[in-house]
Amino acid sequence: xxxxxxxxxxxxxxxxxxxxxxxxxxxxxxxxxxxxxxxxxxxxxxxxxxxxxxxxxxxxxxxxxxxxxxxxxxxxxxxxxxxxxxxxxxxxxxxxxxxxxxxxxxxxxxxxxxxxxxxxxxxxxxxxxxxxxxxxxxxxxxxxxxxxxxxxxxxxxxxxxxxxxxxxxxxxxx
Amino acid sequence: xxxxxxxxxxxxxxxxxxxxxxxxxxxxxxxxxxxxxxxxxxxxxxxxxxxxxxxxxxxxxxxxxxxxxxxxxxxxxxxxxxxxxxxxxxxxxxxxxxxxxxxxxxxxxxxxxxxxxxxxxxxxxxxxxxxxxxxxxxxxxxxxxxxxxxxxxx
Numbered sequence: 001x002x003x004x005x006x007x008x009x010x011x012x013x014x015x016x017x018x019x020x021x022x023x024x025x026x027x028x029x030x031x032x033x034x035x036x037x038x039x040x041x042x043x044x045x046x047x048x049x050x051x052x053x054x055x056x057x058x059x060x061x062x063x064x065x066x067x068x069x070x071x072x073x074x075x076x077x078x079x080x081x082x083x084x085x086x087x088x089x090x091x092x093x094x095x096x097x098x099x100x101x102x103x104x105x106x107x108x109x110x111x112x113x114x115x116x117x118x119x120x121x122x123x124x125x126x127x128x129x130x131x132x133x134x135x136x137x138x139x140x141x142x143x144x145x146x147x148x149x150x151x152x153x154x155x156x157x158x159x160x161x162x163x164x165x166x167x168x169x170x171x172x173x174x
Numbered sequence: 175x176x177x178x179x180x181x182x183x184x185x186x187x188x189x190x191x192x193x194x195x196x197x198x199x200x201x202x203x204x205x206x207x208x209x210x211x212x213x214x215x216x217x218x219x220x221x222x223x224x225x226x227x228x229x230x231x232x233x234x235x236x237x238x239x240x241x242x243x244x245x246x247x248x249x250x251x252x253x254x255x256x257x258x259x260x261x262x263x264x265x266x267x268x269x270x271x272x273x274x275x276x277x278x279x280x281x282x283x284x285x286x287x288x289x290x291x292x293x294x295x296x297x298x299x300x301x302x303x304x305x306x307x308x309x310x311x312x313x314x315x316x317x318x319x320x321x322x323x324x325x326x327x328x
Contacts, residue, residue: 026223032264099233125237132262134220134234 031132031151038065038142039130043120046097046105053094053120055146062172064093064165065140066116067128069100070108072136078155079112085161086115091169095119098128098136141165143172210242213255218267226269 033039042054055065066082068075086093095116097105102121109119122128131140134153141150150168152160211228217238219230227235238259245255256268265271273281311319 029220029264029266032261125234129237129241129262132264134263 027135027153029134029153031148033132033140033148034151036148038140038146038148039127041120041122041127041130043096043122043127046095046102046109046119046121048118049102049121051118053118055142058092058094058142059146060144062091062144062169063142064091064169065096065131065142066093067096067098067131067133067136067138067140068119069098069136070104071100072098074155075137076112078137078157079115081156081158081161082115083113090166091173092117096127096131097121098133099123099125139165141168141172206243206246209246209252210239213242213252214239216256216269217259218269220263220267 038055040055042052045051045053068079082093093116095118097119099122102123105119105121109116120127125133131138132151137155139152139156140148141152143149149172150164152165156165214228214235215226217227219225219227219232219235221232221234222230225232225235227238241258242255245258250258259267265277271277271280
């Protein structure tokens with residue numbers, strides 16, 4: 001009996017580990033920026049090139065920073081959700097237009113709707129590097145003190161919005 | 175006509191000189207490039223996670239290589255450049271993650287498995303050796319065996 005028990009236990013442990021491994025998303029790399037101040041930047045705005053935006057401007061507010069680009073296919077996937085969510089007015093969404101052409105970006109927003117308070121233009125992707133962007137779209141939840149409290153990599157789903165982002169925003173807004 | 179060709183010649187010589195002047199910083203570039211490659215071999219490209227930053231064609235990898243070149247040009251040390259990457263992308267970006275409580279299992283895991291495997295092998299071999307030797311005879315059985323062997327042939 002003991003002869004079979006040990007291999008069986010080893011097998012079950014292995015299966016459990018593999019099952020956990022299979023359900024993990026390899027793209028979901030924990031960001032070291034969580035609970036750190038949002039890196040400072042000053043970038044021109046997409047709609048009004050004369051105006052600039054810096055995270056400092058939103059101190060005292062909870063806001064979302066959504067990294068997007070017109071060339072990014074997954075951004076289109078999450079976009080309708082962002083547009084409908086922005087209409088609820090629960091939290092300001094600032095866009096970071098990442099490595100894009102201004103004309104393409106403007107067309108894209110005109111075509112699919114503009115959920116952003118405004119979009120900052122990160123044409124060469126330098127600010128993206130400071131934020132550890134590696135897979136557009138990415139969304140950051142930034143609190144009143146200007147700290148990054150959450151990073152979501154990949155398109156936001158209704159589920160991640162309801163279960164993760166909104167509860168966090170509600171808690172931070174208290 | 176002669177003047178024309180002379181001018182062309184002068185232009186050609188001049189362009190040669192200009193080219194030579196531009197080629198001078200190549201040695202420095204080569205050193206930077208070598209260091210950049212050495213550093214980026216140690217780093218994972220986050221877009222295509224099984225490629226190193228030096229081998230990846232992803233646009234982000236190109237941008238990051240450009241950043242590394244810039245930092246080398248600014249006189250940053252290798253450690254400072256690695257820290258820059260880890261601060262943004264986490265320990266996952268390094269192919270050789272640092273030793274710390276969250277990575278102990280990662281570093282020790284293979285050796286623990288190896289030790290377990292060797293232990294199991296030794297236990298198995300010992301048991302098999304014992305089985306091969308066959309069961310030892312008791313005193314009573316020895317006497318009976320001796321008695322049987324000693325029986326005179328009929």
